Amino acid sequence: MLYKRFCKQIELTLFVEDTDIDIMTRELLRETDKSSPMSFVSAGVLPLKLLQSKDAVVDGAIRPIHIQLIPTNRCNSGCSWCSCRRVDRKKEMRWAELQELLQYFRELGSKSITITGGGEPTLYPHFDEFLELAGDLGYDLGLVTNGLRWGKKEGELPANHRLTWVRMSIVDTQTGEYDSSRVRRVANRLPDVDMGISFTVPKDVSLKTASEICRIAEETPNITHIRFVENIVDFSGDAMDRVESRCRTISSKAIFQRRSAYSRGQSPCHISFLKPMIDVDGSVYPCCGVQYAGGGESQDLKMPQRFRMGHWTEFHRLNKFDGSVCNKCYYENYNNILSGMTRELTHKTFL
Numbered sequence: 001m002l003y004k005r006f007c008k009q010i011e012l013t014l015f016v017e018d019t020d021i022d023i024m025t026r027e028l029l030r031e032t033d034k035s036s037p038m039s040f041v042s043a044g045v046l047p048l049k050l051l052q053s054k055d056a057v058v059d060g061a062i063r064p065i066h067i068q069l070i071p072t073n074r075c076n077s078g079c080s081w082c083s084c085r086r087v088d089r090k091k092e093m094r095w096a097e098l099q100e101l102l103q104y105f106r107e108l109g110s111k112s113i114t115i116t117g118g119g120e121p122t123l124y125p126h127f128d129e130f131l132e133l134a135g136d137l138g139y140d141l142g143l144v145t146n147g148l149r150w151g152k153k154e155g156e157l158p159a160n161h162r163l164t165w166v167r168m169s170i171v172d173t174q175t176g177e178y179d180s181s182r183v184r185r186v187a188n189r190l191p192d193v194d195m196g197i198s199f200t201v202p203k204d205v206s207l208k209t210a211s212e213i214c215r216i217a218e219e220t221p222n223i224t225h226i227r228f229v230e231n232i233v234d235f236s237g238d239a240m241d242r243v244e245s246r247c248r249t250i251s252s253k254a255i256f257q258r259r260s261a262y263s264r265g266q267s268p269c270h271i272s273f274l275k276p277m278i279d280v281d282g283s284v285y286p287c288c289g290v291q292y293a294g295g296g297e298s299q300d301l302k303m304p305q306r307f308r309m310g311h312w313t314e315f316h317r318l319n320k321f322d323g324s325v326c327n328k329c330y331y332e333n334y335n336n337i338l339s340g341m342t343r344e345l346t347h348k349t350f351l
């Protein structure tokens, strides 16, 4: 049973984001904690995709294999847990600049892009052209969206041929009035895309909405998982326990990410070179968690200037970020492994 679950988790890691690996890791550890904390499945704590990548570190240098890009800050929702709620909603990247950026990072060895917010990426005026150009340049593409635009109609979307995965966020997880059929419609319009659901769990979570979405996920083949995640800007209390107890029996696709386990940041922060975050104004930031890396009262809820590494046009000559300023880091595993991968080792064949 445990072995089967482990294999399923490994399959999922082939396409989902790093944060999702952490979820799986925790899921695995949670199970193994019951038997033995030293069980072999604790190997799941390693970022598996990174260990298998032949391109991430070449001759000791980390390449920006995966860029995370915010094309627009515009949004058609107003989620209470939004970690970007203090951004300037009018800002977006010029299309001419975005085209140059795609070329530039391709030349640096980038292979994939997560299109994210900031805001709601599908509101970017050149969104379809963006997907076409990036796809033609050879990028693999993932998208974080709230699905509000795409969930209104039926019919296959052009993005179906360009995206590898989509993570759709549920914008109302409290009132019980969310139209859950929207999730099914978006999944049906992207039949060739692996679709994950992100469900933020607030203190007053709606178990009705959570259950409905689990049922839809069970019936919809291209929905790969539902990530129930604690509210990072206002911890969810015992709401996660209630959701887990209700949903675990409804869908085997449900996974539960608690955010209470984090570490202090490291210097240097290697991940800042592997998967930089590029904001609408072209600024480069070291990771997708800088809005809340300050922790406690100092959560910025926008990209904080003190974490800005430079402009994307100078990425090839930037220094790695000094992550020791971060109080809250969820990427310790990545940084530890990258630290090892960039170090010269002796006796290499004695694995």
Ligand code: SF4
Pocket: 075, 076, 077, 078, 079, 081, 082, 083, 084, 085, 117, 118, 119, 120, 146, 169, 171
């Ligand atoms: S959809 Fe995303 S960017 Fe928009 S308000 Fe909600 S969390 Fe923020």
Ligand code: SF4
Pocket: 264, 265, 266, 269, 271, 272, 286, 287, 288, 289, 290, 293, 321, 322, 323, 324, 326, 328, 329, 330, 331, 332
């Ligand atoms: S939180 Fe800080 S140390 Fe951790 S990955 Fe982000 S920038 Fe690096």
